[in-house]
Amino acid sequence: xKTIVPFREGLFESGAEQGVLLGxxxxxxxxxxxxxxxxxxxxxxxxxxxxxxxxxxxxxxxTIVHMPSEHFPQPYAIGWVELPEGVRVFSQLKGWQEQxxxxxxxxxxxxxxxxxxxxxxxxxxxxxxxxxAKA
Amino acid sequence: MREVxxxxxxxxxxxxxxxxxxxxxxxxxxxxxxxxxxxxxRELQFVYSANLYGGMVIGQAVMAxxxxxxxxxxxxxxxxxxxxxxxxKAWWDIASGLYDMGIAVGVESMSNSLIADKLIPPAxxxxxxxxxxxxxxxxxxxxxxxxxxxxxxxxxxARVSVxxxxxxxxxxxxQYRKELTIEQIVNSRPICEPITLLQCCPATDGAAAVVLAxxxxxxxxxxxxxxxxxxxxxxxxxxxxxxxxxxxDMTHKCAVAAYTMAGLGPEDVNLCELHDAFAxxxxxxxxxxxxxxxxxxxxxxxxxxxxxxxxxxxNASGGLLSKGHPISxxxxxxxxxxxxQLRGQAGERQVTNAKTALAHVIGGEVTGxxxxxxxxxxxxx
Numbered sequence: 001x002k003t004i005v006p007f008r009e010g011l012f013e014s015g016a017e018q019g020v021l022l023g024x025x026x027x028x029x030x031x032x033x034x035x036x037x038x039x040x041x042x043x044x045x046x047x048x049x050x051x052x053x054x055x056x057x058x059x060x061x062x063t064i065v066h067m068p069s070e071h072f073p074q075p076y077a078i079g080w081v082e083l084p085e086g087v088r089v090f091s092q093l094k095g096w097q098e099q100x101x102x103x104x105x106x107x108x109x110x111x112x113x114x115x116x117x118x119x120x121x122x123x124x125x126x127x128x129x130x131x132x133a134k135a
Numbered sequence: 136m137r138e139v140x141x142x143x144x145x146x147x148x149x150x151x152x153x154x155x156x157x158x159x160x161x162x163x164x165x166x167x168x169x170x171x172x173x174x175x176x177r178e179l180q181f182v183y184s185a186n187l188y189g190g191m192v193i194g195q196a197v198m199a200x201x202x203x204x205x206x207x208x209x210x211x212x213x214x215x216x217x218x219x220x221x222x223x224k225a226w227w228d229i230a231s232g233l234y235d236m237g238i239a240v241g242v243e244s245m246s247n248s249l250i251a252d253k254l255i256p257p258a259x260x261x262x263x264x265x266x267x268x269x270x271x272x273x274x275x276x277x278x279x280x281x282x283x284x285x286x287x288x289x290x291x292x293a294r295v296s297v298x299x300x301x302x303x304x305x306x307x308x309x310q311y312r313k314e315l316t317i318e319q320i321v322n323s324r325p326i327c328e329p330i331t332l333l334q335c336c337p338a339t340d341g342a343a344a345v346v347l348a349x350x351x352x353x354x355x356x357x358x359x360x361x362x363x364x365x366x367x368x369x370x371x372x373x374x375x376x377x378x379x380x381x382x383x384d385m386t387h388k389c390a391v392a393a394y395t396m397a398g399l400g401p402e403d404v405n406l407c408e409l410h411d412a413f414a415x416x417x418x419x420x421x422x423x424x425x426x427x428x429x430x431x432x433x434x435x436x437x438x439x440x441x442x443x444x445x446x447x448x449x450n451a452s453g454g455l456l457s458k459g460h461p462i463s464x465x466x467x468x469x470x471x472x473x474x475x476q477l478r479g480q481a482g483e484r485q486v487t488n489a490k491t492a493l494a495h496v497i498g499g500e501v502t503g504x505x506x507x508x509x510x511x512x513x514x515x516x
Contacts, residue, residue, distance in 0.1 A: 006268075042376075061279045063330075065267060078268065088374070090262075
């Protein structure tokens with residue numbers, strides 16, 4: 001059995017039935033960022049609250065990569081997904097062979113195995129097109 | 136602040152030059168610039184040397200080979216904007232009155248670097264890099280959004296590459312001297328869709344150098360001093376302040392600051408070398424440099440305005456796409472080309488009657504920022 005480890009600590013909660021991405025919001029200027037920060041990069045405010053970001057967003061842009069990478073066999077898809085809080089999240093995109101990607105497409109958050117190392121399985125966030133969604 | 140002039144310019148031929156070590160490339164360019172200035176090497180009071188992949192104190196090795204030792208010498212790194220950074224710092228050392236004469240050199244040997252034939256690796260711990268981002272993908276993502284939201288076709292973008300390879304075919308310093316067609320570019324191998332191989336700049340070895348002097352002393356050495364009317368360098372801002380990935384805020388802000396410093400407007404620019412690492416960049420930069428309004432950039436290209444013979448030739452050297460892109464050398468090489476053009480020494484690719492020229496580079500990737508660095512220089516004859 002391989003140990004399941006998150007891609008990064010503190011970026012998301014995936015234990016519950018439906019995982020979420022964890023961002024932060026500045027109580028002073030309202031700026032929401034992902035990954036969350038202990039203080040605000042926008043106004044340097046110190047009062048920060050954690051935010052569980054919305055799971056559904058729109059594909060801001062995407063690309064199919066035909067180049068080698070450390071963890072992903074080619075071709076693979078990556079893109080920026082714009083979440084309801086106005087935050088853009090860079091992510092691996094899955095399910096694009098079944099449902100072609102399009103700028104503006106509705107995308108759903110999912111937690112999956114990103115890659116496997118010798119003794120561990122690294123899990124993280126990916127986005128998939130919402131079934132039947134149109135851009 | 137004193138006026139500063141470029142009195143000497145030199146460059147190696149660009150290309151795959153695995154037999155030349157970084158210091159040899161740099162010294163070749165530095166010697167050419169010193170000879171062009173008509174000075175003796177020991178008259179140089181200071182050096183700025185830009186390099187990314189060559190290892191420690193490359194500038195000392197370069198200048199020792201060119202006969203310059205025992206001076207103030209600073210090595211700088213700002214990714215693709217490294218050469219422009221060296222120039223900017225050299226400009227300031229003279230403008231401020233600290234020195235009267237110095238040299239800025241940029242050098243890169245990709246063939247002799249630790250990443251030869253490999254990809255530029257993401258920084259350790261870089262989240263987007265680990266999740267599959269790379270330099271081509273970054274611009275492919277911008278290009279996808281640009282095409283989908285602005286209705287620009289791949290054929291229209293490929294035309295940038297056609298133009299710049301046409302210019303490069305006339306430049307003996309260019310890595311590629313071959314004309315390309317829209318069909319060849321569109322049908323070449325996909326790298327990061329919609330970017331295909333021939334929309335990308337190549338990996339390049341090369342070096343370039345310029346000698347700078349206080350303007351009141353420059354006339355002693357040359358009848359054709361080229362004045363630096365503006366020199367601006369900026370780091371990138373946070374991504375969350377970046378409204379539109381198809382419009383580089385940092386390039387626009389840098390250009391506006393440069394026009395203000397020069398007391399000129401974009402309408403005064405007759406010649407430009409800009410950062411065309413990928414074909415699509417050039418169209419976006421027309422807008423960001425205020426050469427036209429948003430939506431008019433394709434027409435600027437299609438009407439031939441930015442070709443040699445047009446009102447505002449862009450990348451007459453062939454640009455990064457055809458002349459090549461030796462990372463830290465490019466910012467200096469652009470300025471070498473503009474100096475030659477303004478003096479009327481550009482041979483077959485000579486642009487007629489240019490008086491004011493602009494150079495623009497952008498470089499480096501950091502998670503969370505639009506980009507690493509941007510520089511704009513404006514030159515006048």
